[in-house]
Amino acid sequence: MATTVERAAGALAPSRRIQQIGFSEIAKVREAIDALRGQGQKVFELHGGEPFFETPEAIKAAAGKALSENKTRYPPSAGIAPLRQALAKKLTSRNGIAASAESVVVTNGGIHGLFCSFQTMLDPGDEVLVFSPYWTPIRDLILLSGAKPVSVSTGTARKQGFGKTLAAHATPATKVIYFNTPQNPTGYVVSRREIEEVAAFARERDLAVIADEAYEDLVFEGEHVSIGSLPGMAERTLTMFTFSKSYSMTGWRVGYVSGPEAWMQHMIKLALYTTTGVNQAGQWAALRALESGAEELAARREEYRQRRDTMIAGLREAGFEIETPAGAFYAFPKIPGADRDSRAFARMLLQKARVSVVPGAVFGDEGEGHVRMTFSASPDVIRGAIEALKRL
Numbered sequence: 001m002a003t004t005v006e007r008a009a010g011a012l013a014p015s016r017r018i019q020q021i022g023f024s025e026i027a028k029v030r031e032a033i034d035a036l037r038g039q040g041q042k043v044f045e046l047h048g049g050e051p052f053f054e055t056p057e058a059i060k061a062a063a064g065k066a067l068s069e070n071k072t073r074y075p076p077s078a079g080i081a082p083l084r085q086a087l088a089k090k091l092t093s094r095n096g097i098a099a100s101a102e103s104v105v106v107t108n109g110g111i112h113g114l115f116c117s118f119q120t121m122l123d124p125g126d127e128v129l130v131f132s133p134y135w136t137p138i139r140d141l142i143l144l145s146g147a148k149p150v151s152v153s154t155g156t157a158r159k160q161g162f163g164k165t166l167a168a169h170a171t172p173a174t175k176v177i178y179f180n181t182p183q184n185p186t187g188y189v190v191s192r193r194e195i196e197e198v199a200a201f202a203r204e205r206d207l208a209v210i211a212d213e214a215y216e217d218l219v220f221e222g223e224h225v226s227i228g229s230l231p232g233m234a235e236r237t238l239t240m241f242t243f244s245k246s247y248s249m250t251g252w253r254v255g256y257v258s259g260p261e262a263w264m265q266h267m268i269k270l271a272l273y274t275t276t277g278v279n280q281a282g283q284w285a286a287l288r289a290l291e292s293g294a295e296e297l298a299a300r301r302e303e304y305r306q307r308r309d310t311m312i313a314g315l316r317e318a319g320f321e322i323e324t325p326a327g328a329f330y331a332f333p334k335i336p337g338a339d340r341d342s343r344a345f346a347r348m349l350l351q352k353a354r355v356s357v358v359p360g361a362v363f364g365d366e367g368e369g370h371v372r373m374t375f376s377a378s379p380d381v382i383r384g385a386i387e388a389l390k391r392l
């Protein structure tokens with residue numbers, strides 16, 4: 001995970017810490033799409049990471065009610081009490097993570113929860129084991145804490161065992177394992193047996209775990225297991241969740257982290273000094289989201305499953321090799337043919353087929369040779385994209 005950014009020096013230079021951080025390549029994809037649209041071209045957009053539906057009306061109404069009741073002042077930095085209490089109940093009953101209101105902190109989306117988690121646990125020089133391919137910002141969030149991300153291939157772990165593969169990359173400087181399931185970008189849902197291996201390794205080596213469960217409600221086959229629910233793990237795990245994907249609340253910026261109360265004291269300081277907490281209307285909306293019935297989540301999951309099945313069958317017909325993703329809302333097919341440069345392939349797909357995808361290389365070296373496509377798009381867009389890919 002070497003950085004290739006050239007650094008400015010001198011008193012007027014921005015910090016070395018921020019200079020080693022790059023800009024998101026997904027922004028470049030968006031610019032290329034805008035240029036094509038400017039020329040009147042239609043693009044089949046599969047590069048995104050947003051739910052296909054709008055925020056449900058009842059959730060929006062709860063925010064409106066909060067505003068009309070003047071819930072517009074500074075929020076408590078750890079989150080409003082009713083939301084923290086409701087989250088503790090949800091964590092205990094749905095995730096099997098014994099939680100109290102004091103062990104939950106509400107954050108500005110999942111990414112802020114991850115930022116605060118890494119800042120809480122890491123010192124410069126510490127190493128973090130990161131299963132790769134990984135969600136792109138993870139590397140930068142770790143670098144911002146001064147620590148070093150170390151890639152661990154998920155593909156190798158699946159073949160040779162998670163514990164053995166982690167052991168091959170651990171050093172005396174290893175402090176944390178970043179652990180994401182269901183995974184972005186592959187859609188892989190890590191099995192209970194594999195998660196038990198990761199947990200056993202963390203206990204043996206006395207490591208902390210930062211778990212990312214952004215897609216906990218999007219599992220089509222198998223089960224979602226929270227690593228923090230396994231024996232001996234609650235005391236060493238910070239788990240991040242978000243309202244973004246489950247309730248289509250990407251723009252509201254509400255997420256949360258649960259973990260040992262002793263750590264949460266420090267996390268609250270970070271929440272205070274970075275954002276002073278999450279806007280109150282968003283928190284009341286999130287509280288209403290938690291009251292959504294299980295049937296509502298199940299019905300949406302079923303819609304995603306149908307879109308997934310259309311996309312995967314179509315990709316195979318178009319000549320792509322792909323493992324069916326058991327979770328999240330991304331397909332991560334192999335690039336067909338001998339030239340596996342994912343950036344060049346993504347550019348070609350956009351220019352020739354008008355299909356926008358994300359090059360696999362942006363998700364780490366292990367992502368090269370693949371592209372990411374979301375199936376959180378309308379069935380028409382998915383079918384149109386597949387037809388365009390077949391014509392290539």
Ligand code: PLP
Nearest residue numbers: 049109110111135184214242244
């Ligand atoms: N973790 C993963 C794996 C994600 O894919 C995302 C968003 O794409 C997040 C965390 C962050 O979600 P949020 O939108 O709540 O910041």
